[in-house]
Each structure stands twice: as C-alpha cells, then as structure tokens.
Amino acid sequence: MTVAQAAGKSGALEKYEAVIGIEIHCQLKTVSKMFCGCSTDIDGAAPNSHCCPVCLGLPGVLPTINKAAVEFVIATGFAIEATVASTTRWDRKNYFYPDLPKGYQISQYQLPLAANGRLTFDTSDGPFTVRVNRAHLEEDTGRLIHQDLDGRRVSLIDFNRSGMPLMEIVTEPNIRTAEQARRYAEELRLLMRTIGASDAEMENGQMRVEANVSIRPIGREAFGTRVEVKNMNSMRAVERAIAFEIERQAVAIDAGESIHMETRGWDEGSQSTYHMRPKEEENDYRYFPEPDLPPLLTTPEWLAEIKARLPELPATRRTRYREAYGLSAYDAGVLVNDAAATALFEGALAAGAGVPAKLLANWVTGEYMRLAKGEGSGGSTDPAELAALVKLVAAGAISGTNAKEIFAEHFASGAKVAAIVESRGFRQISDAGALGAAIDTVLAANPAAVADYRAGTLAAIGFLVGQVMKATRGQANAAMVQTALRERLDKV
Amino acid sequence: MANLSRADVEHVAHLARLGLTEEELARLEGQLNHILDQYTILTTLDTEHIPPTAQTIELANILREDVVQPSLTADEALANAPERSGGHLVVPAILGGGEGGA
Numbered sequence: 258m259t260v261a262q263a264a265g266k267s268g269a270l271e272k273y274e275a276v277i278g279i280e281i282h283c284q285l286k287t288v289s290k291m292f293c294g295c296s297t298d299i300d301g302a303a304p305n306s307h308c309c310p311v312c313l314g315l316p317g318v319l320p321t322i323n324k325a326a327v328e329f330v331i332a333t334g335f336a337i338e339a340t341v342a343s344t345t346r347w348d349r350k351n352y353f354y355p356d357l358p359k360g361y362q363i364s365q366y367q368l369p370l371a372a373n374g375r376l377t378f379d380t381s382d383g384p385f386t387v388r389v390n391r392a393h394l395e396e397d398t399g400r401l402i403h404q405d406l407d408g409r410r411v412s413l414i415d416f417n418r419s420g421m422p423l424m425e426i427v428t429e430p431n432i433r434t435a436e437q438a439r440r441y442a443e444e445l446r447l448l449m450r451t452i453g454a455s456d457a458e459m460e461n462g463q464m465r466v467e468a469n470v471s472i473r474p475i476g477r478e479a480f481g482t483r484v485e486v487k488n489m490n491s492m493r494a495v496e497r498a499i500a501f502e503i504e505r506q507a508v509a510i511d512a513g514e515s516i517h518m519e520t521r522g523w524d525e526g527s528q529s530t531y532h533m534r535p536k537e538e539e540n541d542y543r544y545f546p547e548p549d550l551p552p553l554l555t556t557p558e559w560l561a562e563i564k565a566r567l568p569e570l571p572a573t574r575r576t577r578y579r580e581a582y583g584l585s586a587y588d589a590g591v592l593v594n595d596a597a598a599t600a601l602f603e604g605a606l607a608a609g610a611g612v613p614a615k616l617l618a619n620w621v622t623g624e625y626m627r628l629a630k631g632e633g634s635g636g637s638t639d640p641a642e643l644a645a646l647v648k649l650v651a652a653g654a655i656s657g658t659n660a661k662e663i664f665a666e667h668f669a670s671g672a673k674v675a676a677i678v679e680s681r682g683f684r685q686i687s688d689a690g691a692l693g694a695a696i697d698t699v700l701a702a703n704p705a706a707v708a709d710y711r712a713g714t715l716a717a718i719g720f721l722v723g724q725v726m727k728a729t730r731g732q733a734n735a736a737m738v739q740t741a742l743r744e745r746l747d748k749v
Numbered sequence: 750m751a752n753l754s755r756a757d758v759e760h761v762a763h764l765a766r767l768g769l770t771e772e773e774l775a776r777l778e779g780q781l782n783h784i785l786d787q788y789t790i791l792t793t794l795d796t797e798h799i800p801p802t803a804q805t806i807e808l809a810n811i812l813r814e815d816v817v818q819p820s821l822t823a824d825e826a827l828a829n830a831p832e833r834s835g836g837h838l839v840v841p842a843i844l845g846g847g848e849g850g851a
C-alpha cells in the first residue's frame with residue numbers, strides 16, 4: 258500500500274490543511290552570461306568550452322551586470338503586478354560546493370528587483386491568486402557528474418552553466434493544494450514564454466520548481482515544520498510530489514512522528530519523495546553586500562520603456578478572446594496556452610477578413626491541435642489557408658467531413674485549400690442546372706417540410722437546405738441552394 | 750559584551766571549512782569576542798539620520814549590453830586543474846551539503 262492510499266484510508270487529509278510555497282528558477286534568454294560575455298549557447302557544447310576567468314571564479318576578476326537579464330526580471334515584475342525596486346543591489350550567498358568556484362553565489366537578498374506581485378489563473382475549483390513575494394536575479398552554478406574513475410569516487414565538473422543568468426521567483430505560502438501549485442507553475446511558464454524571458458523547459462533544467470510543504474490541523478494559524486521538495490522534472494511531477502508529501506506528513510503526524518526540516522527529492526520511479534539532506538539555515542549562508550558590484554538605480558524612464566515593450570499577457574489575451582470573439586473560458590485557455598495555436602488563430606484572423614472567430618477557434622483547438630500533437634506530425638498550417646477553409650465551411654460551401662479531409666491534406670503537404678478542393682472534386686456546385694435537379698428531388702421527397710414552409714413556418718427552409726447539402730455530399734453552395742429553394746417555394 | 754560561545758566558533762569554523770585545533774579554538778574564541786566588543790562601541794553612536802550603506806564607492810548603474818565575448822578554450826580553462834578527465838575538471842566526490850543548482 259502506498260502512503261497516498263494509506264492517507265486516503267486513514268482520512269488524514271480531512272484533518273489537515275497544506276501550506277505550500279513555491280520557488281522557481283528560470284534560465285533567462287540572454288545570449289551572454291550574467292556577469293561575463295561567455296555565450297549561453299551551451300546545449301550540447303563540449304565541457305568547459307564556454308568559460309572565462311569570471312565564470313570560473315579565478316582570483317582578481319570583476320563581474321559586470323548583463324542589462325538584458327535585469328530587463329527580463331523587471332518585465333516579469335510588471336507582468337505579475339509587482340513593485341519594481343528603484344534601488345537594487347547584489348549580495349553574496351556563501352557556501353562551499355565544487356559546482357560553485359568562487360565559494361559564493363552572486364544573488365539578491367535584501368533588495369530584490371521586484372517584490373509583492375501576484376498571479377491569477379484558473380483551477381478546477383475556479384480562479385486562484387498566488388501572492389508572489391519576490392523575483393530576483395542570480396547566477397547559475399556549474400554542473401557536477403558523480404562517477405567512479407579508476408576505482409575512486411569523484412565528481413566531474415563542467416563550468417559551462419556557471420554564471421548563466423537565473424531569475425528566482427518566490428511565492429508567499431498561500432498555496433493550499435497540489436493542483437494550485439501545478440497550475441501556478443504552468444501559468445508562470447506561459448508568462449515566461451510570452452514575454453520571452455525564458456524558454457522555461459523543465460526537462461532540460463531551464464525551469465526548476467521547488468516546493469516548501471508543511472501541514473497544520475485545519476483551523477490552526479501556526480505553520481508546521483516545512484519540508485523542501487526538489488527534483489520535479491515535469492508539471493505532473495510537481496502535482497504528484499506535493500500531493501505525496503502532504504499525505505506523507507499527515508500519516509507521519511497521525512502516527513505520532515515529528516516532521517523534520519529537510520530537503521527531499523521526488524523519485525519518478527517509485528512516485529515518492531526521499532530524504533536528500535538536512536535543510537541549511539538561512540543565516541548559514543552569511544549573506545553580505547557584493548562589494549564588486551555597484552547598486553542599480555532604476556529610472557522611471559527606463560521602467561516605462563520596459564513596460565511599454567511588454568506583449569499582450571496571457572490573462573489579458575484570454576479575456577479578450579472571451580469578450581471580443583465569444584470564446585468559452587475553456588477554449589480561450591487552450592488557445593492561449595499554446596503559442597503556435599495562438600499564432601495560427603491570430604494569423605488567420607488577420608489574413609481572412611470576416612472569418613468567423615468562434616468557428617476558427619474550434620478549428621484551431623480541434624483539428625489543428627489534434628494533428629499538430631499527432632505522432633511524428635511535422636506538418637504545418639498556413640493561417641491564410643485555414644481562414645479560407647473556415648470561410649468555406651461557414652458559407653456552407655463544404656461539409657464538415659470534406660473540410661477535415663482538406664485540412665488534413667493541407668497540413669501534410671502544404672497544398673493550397675483551393676487546389677485541394679479542385680483536385681479532390683470538393684468543388685462547390687454553383688451551376689444552377691445541376692443544383693436544380695438536386696433541389697427538385699429533395700422537394701419531391703419532403704412534402705411535409707414544403708407544406709410547413711408554405712403554411713408560414715419559414716424555418717423549415719433550413720431543413721431543406723440541409724437535405725440538399727446532404728444530397729450533394731456537401732458540395733453545393735449553401736447560399737445558392739437557399740435562393741433557389743425560395744424561388745421554387747415562394748412560387749405557388 | 751559580546752558572548753560568542755565555543756560552539757559558535759566551531760560552527761563558523763565549519764562553515765568556512767577550517768579545521769582548528771583545541772588550542773586554536775580557544776584562542777579564536779577570545780580574539781573574536783574581543784573584535785566584537787570593539788564593534789559594540791559603534792552601537793553607542795546615534796545613526797538615526799544616516800541612511801544604510803552597502804557601498805563606499807560612488808558608482809551606480811554600471812551595466813553591459815548583452816553581447817557575447819570570446820571564451821577561453823577548454824584547454825586554457827583547465828590549464829590549472831589538478832586533474833582532468835574527458836574535458837572535465839576532476840575533484841574528490843563530495844556528497845550532500847552544498848546547494849547544487851542554486
């Protein structure tokens with residue numbers, strides 16, 4: 258029996274409330290490192306090939322601040338409605354570990370670039386707002402590989418990652434469920450990508466999520482002992498690890514055990530957390546102001562310039578999609594979560610004047626996303642072609658089934674919609690003679706609908722149009738069918 | 750009066766990764782307390798109207814543009830390494846401790 262099952266059975270979760278705070282590190286999308294000019298293009302690079310005296314921590318070197326990294330943190334600050342500091346500075350966080358060549362990490366402790374922000378997103382329980390304590394800048398460490406070399410236990414060091422710019426974003430502990438924690442991380446990832454601050458891929462460490470989890474009896478104010486959870490390499494892992502940790506603590510407390518302040522890792526294989534090390538006290542890091550870097554004063558002009566450069570943010574975009582185009586909250590969320598889908602939607606709206614937005618959105622979230630996510634898809638969609646196709650569907654000129662075939666072919670081959678319509682014989686029947694024959698057949702076969710229409714139930718014409726479209730396998734021009742039907746029905 | 754205990758001195762020595770003998774610990778306990786006593790003189794001054802200072806140089810806003818500059822070659826970067834293997838620097842394994850990944 259897993260701990261989760263045990264907790265479920267003991268009902269421990271009904272007695273306790275979880276208190277969760279999240280710390281997220283994002284690698285910023287600069288081309289050079291935080292305090293030196295080394296390239297950040299280190300993916301797949303030979304070890305120690307992207308290093309200089311500064312990021313190797315050699316004696317006597319001086320750091321210089323990368324302006325773009327500062328601007329990304331300020332932009333993030335604005336995006337989460339935080340207060341951006343007018344004066345900020347750097348501090349040294351001191352500890353010894355082989356991945357940190359200087360023996361200290363340059364970080365921000367007392368005066369972070371941004372503080373007191375918030376981020377609101379939807380959950381299965383409705384909207385939820387996470388309060389953000391701070392967003393600050395720091396430098397990344399090198400990478401260690403622990404292994405045996407000639408029978409000795411050694412660590413191999415690659416300093417390519419040393420000095421990469423990192424933004425750390427810390428929430429207040431106002432998160433209460435594992436789902437809220439996952440949704441917060443997802444919304445922040447979307448925000449990072451939208452403002453271009455980070456690619457925020459969890460799989461390759463561009464975004465690292467850590468959670469501080471404690472529980473307390475429902476109704477009690479005081480916090481319990483918190484445990485730090487690390488090594489969550491996907492959004493799913495974030496939710497599962499936190500849920501596991503809440504249950505583990507509940508079961509332990511119910512069994513009369515005490516919770517220790519420690520760092521635990523998430524193990525994907527066993528779907529559980531394990532003890533990594535005792536948590537260091539904050540003052541053991543002996544923070545003090547970095548003497549090698551002067552303070553940074555942010556002028557109102559500079560801040561205004563950064564704010565003006567912000568693109569439309571996800572929350573604003575979702576609201577606009579709902580209000581301007583009548584999309585459901587769900588559809589707006591699905592569209593905005595996917596950058597390619599958003600670009601296709603916006604592109605098609607721009608390319609196809611008068612294309613019905615709601616129908617277009619259905620096509621993007623439906624057919625497009627289905628094909629784009631398919632195994633080894635590799636296809637693409639031209640926004641203008643999708644707009645043309647949706648207009649044909651809206652006009653009733655092509656049946657839904659035919660339209661899906663056309664779209665699939667366009668997606669695979671890139672062929673123009675008009676060309677596919679032509680070559681596959683999905684051409685609209687706009688020839689009055691050919692249409693006339695189909696219409697006459699339908700009228701003869703549906704005397705009741707004809708009588709209804711003539712008796713004043715004008716809506717009956719919709720049924721008849723549908724029957725003609727069916728008879729012509731969706732290839733008739735719906736507008737022409739309607740006109741031709743009226744001509745015949747109105748003529749007594 | 751400062752009252753740094755022997756345990757405090759041992760803790761600070763551990764954080765600095767200094768291996769100290771009993772004799773050194775005893776001597777440093779006295780010396781560190783003496784230094785702290787000197788600093789307590791400062792607390793008698795009225796600093797009410799003096800803004801906190803973290804820097805003594807009168808500089809601010811020294812930024813560089815986000816431009817790539819050449820790095821060292823891996824060979825140069827490892828020139829002073831006591832041991833290397835496959836382009837990596839080799840050190841004795843240290844498990845636990847440290848922050849790892851910032």
Ligand SMILES: [Zn+2]
Binds near residue numbers: 293307310311312
């Ligand atoms: Zn460098």
